[in-house]
Amino acid sequence: MTEHATTPGPAASGKDRSPRSADLLYTETETQLRGAVRAVLDDKAPWRDVLARTESAQTYDDKLWRTLAADVGVAGLLIPESLGGAGASYREVGVVAEEIGRAVAPVPFLGSAVLATTALWASGDTTWLPELASGALTAELAIPFAAGTRTRPVPTVRLDAPEAGDGPGDYRLTGVITGLADALPADLLLVPADSVPYGLYAVRVSSPGVGKRPLTSLDMTRQLCEVRLEQAPARRVASGKQAEDSVAAALLAGAGMLACEQFGLAERCLETTVAYVKERRQFARPVGSFQAIKHRLADLWVAVTQCRAAARYAADWLAAGFGPETTLAVALAKAACSDTALKAAQEMIQLHGGIGFTWEHPAHLYLKRAKADSLALGTADAHRASLDVLANLPGPE
Amino acid sequence: MLDDTVLDDTVLDDTGRHGPKVTADDLRAQVAEFLAGHDPKTTDRQDFLNARFDAGLAWVHYPAGLGGQGLPRSLQTVVDRAFNDAQAPTNHPERNGIGLGMAAPTILAHGTAEQQERWLRPLWTGEEIWCQLFSEPGAGSDLAGLSTRAVRDGDDWVVNGQKVWTSSAHMAKRGLLVARTDPDQPKHQGLTYFALDMKQPGVEVRPLRQITGEAEFNEVFMTDARVADADRIGGVGEGWQVSMATLMNERVSIGGNALPREGGMIASAARTWREHPELRTPGLYDRLLRLWAEAEVARIAGARLRQSLAAGQPGPEGSAAKLVFARLNQEISELEVELAGADGLLYDDWTMRRPQGANFFGRNPGFRFLRAKGNSIEGGTSEILRNIIAERVLGLPKEARVDAGPWKDLPR
Numbered sequence: 099m100t101e102h103a104t105t106p107g108p109a110a111s112g113k114d115r116s117p118r119s120a121d122l123l124y125t126e127t128e129t130q131l132r133g134a135v136r137a138v139l140d141d142k143a144p145w146r147d148v149l150a151r152t153e154s155a156q157t158y159d160d161k162l163w164r165t166l167a168a169d170v171g172v173a174g175l176l177i178p179e180s181l182g183g184a185g186a187s188y189r190e191v192g193v194v195a196e197e198i199g200r201a202v203a204p205v206p207f208l209g210s211a212v213l214a215t216t217a218l219w220a221s222g223d224t225t226w227l228p229e230l231a232s233g234a235l236t237a238e239l240a241i242p243f244a245a246g247t248r249t250r251p252v253p254t255v256r257l258d259a260p261e262a263g264d265g266p267g268d269y270r271l272t273g274v275i276t277g278l279a280d281a282l283p284a285d286l287l288l289v290p291a292d293s294v295p296y297g298l299y300a301v302r303v304s305s306p307g308v309g310k311r312p313l314t315s316l317d318m319t320r321q322l323c324e325v326r327l328e329q330a331p332a333r334r335v336a337s338g339k340q341a342e343d344s345v346a347a348a349l350l351a352g353a354g355m356l357a358c359e360q361f362g363l364a365e366r367c368l369e370t371t372v373a374y375v376k377e378r379r380q381f382a383r384p385v386g387s388f389q390a391i392k393h394r395l396a397d398l399w400v401a402v403t404q405c406r407a408a409a410r411y412a413a414d415w416l417a418a419g420f421g422p423e424t425t426l427a428v429a430l431a432k433a434a435c436s437d438t439a440l441k442a443a444q445e446m447i448q449l450h451g452g453i454g455f456t457w458e459h460p461a462h463l464y465l466k467r468a469k470a471d472s473l474a475l476g477t478a479d480a481h482r483a484s485l486d487v488l489a490n491l492p493g494p495e
Numbered sequence: 496m497l498d499d500t501v502l503d504d505t506v507l508d509d510t511g512r513h514g515p516k517v518t519a520d521d522l523r524a525q526v527a528e529f530l531a532g533h534d535p536k537t538t539d540r541q542d543f544l545n546a547r548f549d550a551g552l553a554w555v556h557y558p559a560g561l562g563g564q565g566l567p568r569s570l571q572t573v574v575d576r577a578f579n580d581a582q583a584p585t586n587h588p589e590r591n592g593i594g595l596g597m598a599a600p601t602i603l604a605h606g607t608a609e610q611q612e613r614w615l616r617p618l619w620t621g622e623e624i625w626c627q628l629f630s631e632p633g634a635g636s637d638l639a640g641l642s643t644r645a646v647r648d649g650d651d652w653v654v655n656g657q658k659v660w661t662s663s664a665h666m667a668k669r670g671l672l673v674a675r676t677d678p679d680q681p682k683h684q685g686l687t688y689f690a691l692d693m694k695q696p697g698v699e700v701r702p703l704r705q706i707t708g709e710a711e712f713n714e715v716f717m718t719d720a721r722v723a724d725a726d727r728i729g730g731v732g733e734g735w736q737v738s739m740a741t742l743m744n745e746r747v748s749i750g751g752n753a754l755p756r757e758g759g760m761i762a763s764a765a766r767t768w769r770e771h772p773e774l775r776t777p778g779l780y781d782r783l784l785r786l787w788a789e790a791e792v793a794r795i796a797g798a799r800l801r802q803s804l805a806a807g808q809p810g811p812e813g814s815a816a817k818l819v820f821a822r823l824n825q826e827i828s829e830l831e832v833e834l835a836g837a838d839g840l841l842y843d844d845w846t847m848r849r850p851q852g853a854n855f856f857g858r859n860p861g862f863r864f865l866r867a868k869g870n871s872i873e874g875g876t877s878e879i880l881r882n883i884i885a886e887r888v889l890g891l892p893k894e895a896r897v898d899a900g901p902w903k904d905l906p907r
Contacts, residue, residue, distance in 0.1 A: 120795075120798070121802070122795065122798060122799035122802055123799070123802055123803060372889050372890070372891065375891065376890070376891065376892065383892070383895070384891075384892050386891040386892055387891065387892035387893065387894060387895070389882070389894060391891075392881065392882065392885035392886070392889075392891050393878070393881040393882075393885065395885060395889055395891065396880075396881035396882075396884035396885045396888075396889070397818075397881065399815070399884055399888060399889060400815045400818055400819060400884070403796060403812070403815050404789075404792050404793060404796045404815075404819065405792075406796075406799070407792065407795045407796035407798070407799040408792045408795055408796070410799065411795045429788075430788055430791055430792055430795070433788050434788070434789075434792050482784040482785060482788050483784065485784050485787060485788065489757075489765075489787060489791075490769065491765065491768060491769070491783060491784065491787060492769075492772070492775075493775065493777075493780050494775035494776055494777055494780055495772065495775070
């Protein structure tokens, strides 16, 4: 395992915005984008549909993803206009992530529009970006969702011998990668492989020698899978330091955007619960008039307020590039939002009482997604542990 | 690495979104021009401050003619920094926290033009220190139940009663007084708000010693004290509404200030941690990392609140900052006493002192640990703040009330 170097990435090119001051609010454009995404999700991903889909064969909603990716244009937010994207930044991507968290929507936004797109852009290989921007192609970085952001996971895939007829740019990969999020609907996998040097390879899922096996997951709104490669044909996207940096940038951006998603989820849990305790009556009064309930919700609101600021801080710093302050901002956001999203979902269940414990109520979708998210791309503990270097707080000997 | 400029609110004008007509550069130019005409080294301190007020460079978010230029609040930092860089005399804001943080915004929102003209200049320059006469022995969280009486007598009102927890009362020229003027009204409606002259025979100030050993606060006894009707702020019977404006500003001023990274209570804990490797244990480390991260997130949330308030007035949202500030101060100072090891058993000094202002982060870990206990009580208890958030931000139903009807008939 190697410590990550700082990495250039999307939107960072040629712009030095440090020292700078973070804008922690939402711009008008960002608010408009939120409105467009929310309208689609309200219409096409009501929670009953999301719940029903978790028990279907197709846990990802391809139709919803096409609408968001192509019609609203969320797939190409990070991709420059010259390559068919919107030329936006992680600030806008963060707003979309918030909305997806609010709806616990079963779409591969994080995998394709954040992790894979960041890895590809940072690698310098723009081949696939126009197709990703248009929504024609969905991709994912083949690294387990439980990977942290601090050290590069050791690849479980190796470079294999070429087969007869392979050209000089053709490679073959063999190995198994498990616990992948957003890989089920992906057409293209970006696979880190242990070769000399370390390399990042693109594998078409439709190729021979590529197998996917869905896993029964804690969070079925983002079902994990296992990918098995046997002499799978691949193209090299980047190698050596460039590949390492591309993966590092993708994981860091992924953690920051996942924090935004967690904030959105937490805010939705709070809103739903507040609405419920105003309606629900016991002892001839709304349960929300009891101080025991009010104080818990006030504390949750405070936590959600803190979490929003941390998420915006991370999104704003990611938009400025990849450096130590960005790493710190992501660590703070992922730690705060992991804890708060889980707390919000737990409070949602408790304050709904019995109904919140039933399958026929959306609370469990939020709880499962919140718990899974808190384990993904660095736990709160792991992100706080990175303060040893980021904030110069060394641990016990 | 620990970059203090990261959350400098002033750079907002980069985005053009809060787009002030006057830019930070314009203001720096104004300060430079002012300094050229008023050399800080040779100009009398009071003259300098008066001139700065007249130039609209006192608090730029205040209106023209009252020390400001009607600009976004965020631009004040630019001006303060420019004067600080020139080593210009200050108005010692630390001595007049209540005046600047609470009295001034209240006077601006509810005072008459004549009162604003008369009070704001000496308040800002520090000539007149203000205090706040709100809490009473029988009216803490239930402020509206207070029983200090003000009775009309010609052009004056005559005040009798007792106030408590009054910081700066021993130094103050004026006090923000809320008193009961009509006991026949329900409790929120019979109150009126005044600016009381503290330097008169009917006002007696006694120190109130607290758990730290020092007396930062006072008790104030009013016996036939007089206040002119011309010094009433807001209408007769409107004291509650005016008080709310003061309290919203108070909650922003406790815990709402811009601090550099690792400012505040976490500073000394982090320093102790770095300097004493022998004290490090896994349990303490986990707590330190959590508190450091929470303190930094709270700081970012404070910056976000100030950005969203840049043009507006504080609302109930400020309560969040104060709640978090109180909890973090208590948890961090608790940790710090443990980090002190055997020294945690010692205290610097129990003798009664009269500090000039509140200093939550001063003296030794033991003092900070004890002083922090007040943070969740002063300026609205954490329980009252949670009620405010629940009812005013989240819109949850109020508790059933048993204190309706005329104040004079309520059980006490």
